[in-house]
Amino acid sequence: MSEDKINPELQAEIEAALGSASLENLLDENPEQRKRGEARAIKTGVVAAIHGSNVLIEFGPRMQGSCPKLQFETLPNVGDSLEFVIERKDKDGMLVLSRQGAIQKATWDALEIGQIVEAMCTGTNKGGLEMELANHKAFMPAGQVELYHVADLTIFSGQKFACEVIELNRKQNRVVLSRKTVLQAERKEKQVETLENLEVGATIDATITSVKPYGAFADIGGIEGLIHISEMSWDRISDASKLVKTGDLVRVQILDIDHEHSPPKIALGMKQLIEDPLVSTMGAIEVGENTTGKVTRLAAFGAFVDIGKGVEGLIHISELSHQRIKSAKDAVKEGEEVTVRVLSVDPTTRRIALSLKQAQGEDGGEDAPTRDEDPAIRKLREKFGGGDLKGGIDYR
DSSP, rough: GGGGGGHHHHHHHHHHHHSSOOSSGGGOOOGGOOOOOOOOOOEEEEEEEEEEEEEEEEEETEEEEEEGGGSSSSOOOOOOOEEEEEEEEEEOEEEEEEOOTTTOOTTTTTTTOOOOEEEEEEETTTEEEEEEETTTEEEEGGGOOOOSSOOGGOOOOOOEEEEEEEEEEEEEEEEEESSSHHHHHHHHHHHHHHHHHOOOTOOOEEEEEEEETEEEEEEESEEEEEEEEGGOOOOOOOOOOTTTTTTTTEEEEEEEEETTTTSSSEESSGGGGOOHHHHHHHHHOOOTTTEEEEEEETTEEEEEEEETTOOOEEEEEGGGSSSSOOSSSTOOOOEEEEEEEEEEEETTEEEEEEEEEEETTTOOOTTTOOOOHHHHHHHHHHHHHTSSOOOOOOOO
């Protein structure tokens, strides 16, 4: 029996979801039916005949199989060449086949492991979804519901969807289903088509699959791309989760496709599809005018000033004072209200150059910052009565 257990990860997931229920009893009474984790072969065969409820398929002179008619939306013609999933061999050596991704109308007697069926979600519990198919109760672990984590499973209540039978025990009337495996198969099929049609600059709908400190990953049709945090909004943000959450549907633009990796690395952007508020605001700013603003932050090369509506301009250190200063903090401090002159506006680079000293006039005005007095000059001033020191030679 040990050789026919499901893969350890899925086994642990079901055990955690079902609590004290015995997983051994969930295994089918015919364990040779299918070993979990073992890939099912896909083979091309020719329709030989349609007999009763089955379509008979020839794979060669010594290899025949049958596929239920229910798996075909439209019955094929004799001689058609089609792909089939080989599920197993029956006791007579005939291959039991299924159509890849086909959704079958579930009947209890015909239910099999690996079968794709349509089931109804009737409710939720701590471990996952309560399901119903063929008038029997079934269970879907939370980790098998979606490709990504879903915090609120109640959104699936009352829905019908395709899922795979991953465990079956008729004696205990227990069925375990997975929607995730069906979605994974669909995603893999879409991946090739998506990559063929992707173009830089194109816009596409995407589903957020995970949110990280540096951005968010999004599914764009079987393949994931990264929306870097700097490409999510025109505003400066430090937390991507403030804009998106797992499961959100967003519109994105393809910024770059790096085919040197497998699968390719795809860079996505959200902000490119909305108007940059700074550009429209910049249009109302005139070069040469004086305006007031608040110092937002200091840097080695100058100070940034918010001049209204979230628009920041830079006062280069050379434009902070009429005196030579070593640091921006020698002239201004964060939070200080200042009057500045607009030197230049560049919407393309989103940069505004400001000047503090030019707004103060040629000599800086009465309130202009002055350079610290040299200690030697201060001693001379005290020696000669504290007045202004004048240069020159007295020839009297």
